[in-house]
Amino acid sequence: MAVYTRIGAEDMAAIVDAFDVGTLLSAKGIAEGVSNSNWLLEAQRGEDEPRRYILTMYEERTDVEDLPFFLDLLDHLAANDCPVPRTIHDREGASHRFHEGKALALIEFLPGVSVSEPTPGQARSVGAALAKVHLAAASFPQRRTNTMGLARWNQLLTDCGEEGLNLIHPELARIVKRELTSLTLGWPLGLPEGVVHADLFPDNVLMLGEEVTGLIDFYFACTDILAYDVAVTHAAWCFSDDGTRFDPEISRALLEGYESVRPLSDEERAALPLLARAAAMRFLSTRAYDWMNTPEDALVTPKDPLAFARRLDFYASAENRDLFAKEA
Numbered sequence: 001m002a003v004y005t006r007i008g009a010e011d012m013a014a015i016v017d018a019f020d021v022g023t024l025l026s027a028k029g030i031a032e033g034v035s036n037s038n039w040l041l042e043a044q045r046g047e048d049e050p051r052r053y054i055l056t057m058y059e060e061r062t063d064v065e066d067l068p069f070f071l072d073l074l075d076h077l078a079a080n081d082c083p084v085p086r087t088i089h090d091r092e093g094a095s096h097r098f099h100e101g102k103a104l105a106l107i108e109f110l111p112g113v114s115v116s117e118p119t120p121g122q123a124r125s126v127g128a129a130l131a132k133v134h135l136a137a138a139s140f141p142q143r144r145t146n147t148m149g150l151a152r153w154n155q156l157l158t159d160c161g162e163e164g165l166n167l168i169h170p171e172l173a174r175i176v177k178r179e180l181t182s183l184t185l186g187w188p189l190g191l192p193e194g195v196v197h198a199d200l201f202p203d204n205v206l207m208l209g210e211e212v213t214g215l216i217d218f219y220f221a222c223t224d225i226l227a228y229d230v231a232v233t234h235a236a237w238c239f240s241d242d243g244t245r246f247d248p249e250i251s252r253a254l255l256e257g258y259e260s261v262r263p264l265s266d267e268e269r270a271a272l273p274l275l276a277r278a279a280a281m282r283f284l285s286t287r288a289y290d291w292m293n294t295p296e297d298a299l300v301t302p303k304d305p306l307a308f309a310r311r312l313d314f315y316a317s318a319e320n321r322d323l324f325a326k327e328a
């Protein structure tokens with residue numbers, strides 16, 4: 001459940017008034033999501049049809065200094081025809097405000113649902129939507145360093161300690177050491193960079209049938225290698241949740257969809273096997289850390305790190321060396 005902060009009815013009405021979207025009709029906490037508190041609001045201006053919004057209150061995990069990057073990016077992408085929600089600015093024109101010391105943003109509600117078992121058609125649309133974001137963000141003037149890159153994975157996994165990792169799986173410390181070394185030595189240089197979403201899991205994509213109606217949760221977005229974002233999306237979409245089953249059809253459709261909008265260069269394709277191992281390490285590291293550091297009585301259940309250890313094993317296996325090779 002993700003409503004960490006209570007906002008009373010009067011305060012909620014005052015917040016809605018500050019964003020100048022009319023009269024508050026209803027407000028409901030949203031259970032999904034783990035990082036921030038979210039509410040679904042309905043408000044009505046005069047005789048207009050009532051409209052729905054998402055109110056997000058940023059909790060500790062989001063650095064307020066990064067908010068202009070995240071929120072301006074949404075506006076830039078929406079203005080360039082990408083399926084992302086616009087932000088509602090307040091009466092002073094600001095994209096976020098503060099309530100009792102915490103930052104708040106009001107975001108357009110988009111229809112659609114997150115799929116749990118994607119079809120190839122849906123994967124193709126997601127690939128195309130990701131490529132569209134990459135192209136549209138090329139004219140976005142702001143930059144943000146990836147604070148969730150190799151150095152951070154190293155730090156998180158070091159904090160877990162060898163013993164801790166081996167409690168998750170007896171081979172994990174050895175595998176992690178091997179992978180961190182090969183990623184450090186082999187990290188690709190000179191590939192095209194730009195704004196990446198960096199967390200495009202099915203729960204961050206809203207769909208109606210095969211149409212992508214919303215890409216959401218840009219709170220890890222940053223400037224990094226574009227093909228790394230393809231690798232993250234591949235790791236997130238092409239396996240069963242627990243990482244035991246890889247779906248080659250979804251993989252093919254996702255890459256085809258991406259390339260229908262932004263073809264990958266030979267260098268990017270050649271780097272994908274390593275970038276996919278990197279993507280698996282990214283989520284293995286945060287999940288292993290959370291697995292070991294989430295108190296038992298916490299509101300959220302930590303996600304299984306082994307699901308990404310299995311993906312890592314899959315991507316590192318010699319049998320799958322040609323997974324990203326261009327098909328004849």
Ligand SMILES: Nc1ncnc2c1ncn2[C@@H]1O[C@H](COP(=O)(O)OP(=O)(O)OP(=O)(O)O)[C@@H](O)[C@H]1O
Binds near residue numbers: 035036109204216217
């Ligand atoms: N613009 C939107 N339109 C419709 N629904 C939305 C929108 N933004 C968020 N939601 C809903 O709110 C839920 C939580 O949002 P979000 O994933 O951004 O939260 P979070 O706590 O930042 O997430 P995470 O757990 O991925 O860090 C989503 O799963 C979705 O159901």
Ligand SMILES: N[C@@H](CCO)C(=O)O
Binds near residue numbers: 199201283286287303
């Ligand atoms: N999408 C991530 C959580 C947010 O970083 C995961 O599934 O581990």
